[in-house]
Amino acid sequence: MNINKYQDISAIDKEAKKDYIDRHSAFVHCESVAKKGEKFKVKVQVGDEYKHPDDFDHYIAYVQLWNGETQLATAHFVAGALGNQPENLEVDFYIVPQKKMKLTATAYCTKHGLWESDAVVVDVQ
Amino acid sequence: MNINKYQDISAIDKEAKKDYIDRHSAFVHCESVAKKGEKFKVKVQVGDEYKHPDDFDHYIAYVQLWNGETQLATAHFVAGALGNQPENLEVDFYIVPQKKMKLTATAYCTKHGLWESDAVVVDVQ
Amino acid sequence: MNINKYQDISAIDKEAKKDYIDRHSAFVHCESVAKKGEKFKVKVQVGDEYKHPDDFDHYIAYVQLWNGETQLATAHFVAGALGNQPENLEVDFYIVPQKKMKLTATAYCTKHGLWESDAVVVDVQ
Amino acid sequence: MNINKYQDISAIDKEAKKDYIDRHSAFVHCESVAKKGEKFKVKVQVGDEYKHPDDFDHYIAYVQLWNGETQLATAHFVAGALGNQPENLEVDFYIVPQKKMKLTATAYCTKHGLWESDAVVVDVQ
Numbered sequence: 372m373n374i375n376k377y378q379d380i381s382a383i384d385k386e387a388k389k390d391y392i393d394r395h396s397a398f399v400h401c402e403s404v405a406k407k408g409e410k411f412k413v414k415v416q417v418g419d420e421y422k423h424p425d426d427f428d429h430y431i432a433y434v435q436l437w438n439g440e441t442q443l444a445t446a447h448f449v450a451g452a453l454g455n456q457p458e459n460l461e462v463d464f465y466i467v468p469q470k471k472m473k474l475t476a477t478a479y480c481t482k483h484g485l486w487e488s489d490a491v492v493v494d495v496q
Numbered sequence: 497m498n499i500n501k502y503q504d505i506s507a508i509d510k511e512a513k514k515d516y517i518d519r520h521s522a523f524v525h526c527e528s529v530a531k532k533g534e535k536f537k538v539k540v541q542v543g544d545e546y547k548h549p550d551d552f553d554h555y556i557a558y559v560q561l562w563n564g565e566t567q568l569a570t571a572h573f574v575a576g577a578l579g580n581q582p583e584n585l586e587v588d589f590y591i592v593p594q595k596k597m598k599l600t601a602t603a604y605c606t607k608h609g610l611w612e613s614d615a616v617v618v619d620v621q
Numbered sequence: 622m623n624i625n626k627y628q629d630i631s632a633i634d635k636e637a638k639k640d641y642i643d644r645h646s647a648f649v650h651c652e653s654v655a656k657k658g659e660k661f662k663v664k665v666q667v668g669d670e671y672k673h674p675d676d677f678d679h680y681i682a683y684v685q686l687w688n689g690e691t692q693l694a695t696a697h698f699v700a701g702a703l704g705n706q707p708e709n710l711e712v713d714f715y716i717v718p719q720k721k722m723k724l725t726a727t728a729y730c731t732k733h734g735l736w737e738s739d740a741v742v743v744d745v746q
Numbered sequence: 747m748n749i750n751k752y753q754d755i756s757a758i759d760k761e762a763k764k765d766y767i768d769r770h771s772a773f774v775h776c777e778s779v780a781k782k783g784e785k786f787k788v789k790v791q792v793g794d795e796y797k798h799p800d801d802f803d804h805y806i807a808y809v810q811l812w813n814g815e816t817q818l819a820t821a822h823f824v825a826g827a828l829g830n831q832p833e834n835l836e837v838d839f840y841i842v843p844q845k846k847m848k849l850t851a852t853a854y855c856t857k858h859g860l861w862e863s864d865a866v867v868v869d870v871q
Contacts (some may be wrong), residue, residue, distance in 0.1 A: 408579055454592030455594075467577070565623065600622050694824070697820045704844055712837065
């Protein structure tokens with residue numbers, strides 16, 4: 372089993388490859404600084420410029436949020452939760468950080484396997 | 497295995513029982529009308545006036561979002577994701593509705609089992 | 622959300638209804654006595670005389686093993702893990718009991734919701 | 747997030763390191779040949795010569811079974827399912843293969859992250 376690591380699609384020429392990579396890529400969106408002991412919102416999104424199908428035999432089944440080697444949360448979706456149409460899967464997790472975090476997200480496509488985002492460092496004050 | 501159904505705590509006398517019921521109760525928060533084929537945010541929260549512990553041997557391990565008998569999404573959390581302190585677990589799911597929905601949420605506490613919210617009906621136009 | 626409780630199909634007349642109920646029913650198979658602190662095998666099976674489809678838009682997505690109100694283990698399967706053909710989903714969990722257990726299993730069908738087995742009591746010596 | 751790949755512990759000198767690596771390693775145990783369209787048992791085990799703790803703040807939370815890049819099944823366990831004592835987590839998945847498989851298992855420890863087994867190739871006839 373391999374994990375596909377994030378690639379910046381601006382460096383990719385072929386449109387089909389841009390689309391393939393972007394629509395599977397997981398992204399972590401959050402503030403860069405969190406307050407210790409306070410609830411902190413972290414959005415995990417799949418795809419940025421391109422959308423992934425939500426077909427019964429081809430969909431994003433889950434995303435996971437990691438802090439370093441620790442898995443904080445996982446969200447599973449059924450095929451059809453995104454209306455059986457191309458979409459950017461999104462979920463907002465609320466966590467309570469205690470110290471500096473290095474967040475990554477993974478996304479699992481039922482046809483094209485596991486994809487990992489770039490890391491996002493969050494300072495906790 | 498039983499599911500604890502939502503109870504309105506304003507009708508409950510004893511403070512400890514109010515707290516016990518409220519902090520385990522799942523709530524669905526969303527608009528009452530959605531647009532067909534457009535992304536729609538649904539917040540699932542555990543507890544309203546009272547907070548649940550996030551201890552290693554006692555925490556909310558997952559919440560599920562249901563539309564009638566269909567499970568749309570599940571979010572798992574590890575103990576510690578809420579900072580090992582009492583909190584109201586929250587997660588925002590984004591779904592794309594196609595027709596009228598009857599949403600409920602369930603929450604699972606590792607000590608006190610499964611809890612189900614009241615249903616929220618969402619018209620889809 | 623409702624849980625369909627186990628029904629003995631021998632009391633049901635219509636063949637289609639027998640099939641519908643049986644193929645969704647979860648069963649717990651294990652010894653009736655376990656040794657305290659020793660690994661103990663518990664098989665969860667879905668369906669007994671009838672098999673459930675394993676189609677992309679209609680399959681058994683997960684089974685859970687419960688001891689009273691405590692969820693011990695969950696197994697998720699993807700559509701296709703059973704060859705996209707009708708089958709009795711099976712999984713063997715190994716647990717280590719400490720005291721008397723009351724085991725139930727639940728099964729989730731992506732079209733027909735949640736089903737719960739009869740309880741199986743296991744003495745632990 | 748990194749995946750710890752299997753290492754043969756016979757090549758490792760220090761006892762503590764042998765123990766650390768072995769008790770986290772996932773293993774796939776199954777026949778080397780399967781019959782097409784027939785149920786096939788695959789045991790996933792964590793640890794071989796050494797056992798992993800099952801403490802509330804340190805346990806194996808899930809194992810996954812992969813065929814190449816496709817995740818076939820996942821089993822989640824709660825802390826305490828193995829009696830809060832050191833054990834080799836075990837689960838038997840039953841799948842129905844259609845063609846040659848390359849199986850791997852991953853195991854997730856709540857303190858030490860994700861571990862991946864060696865691949866096991868299964869011919870399907």
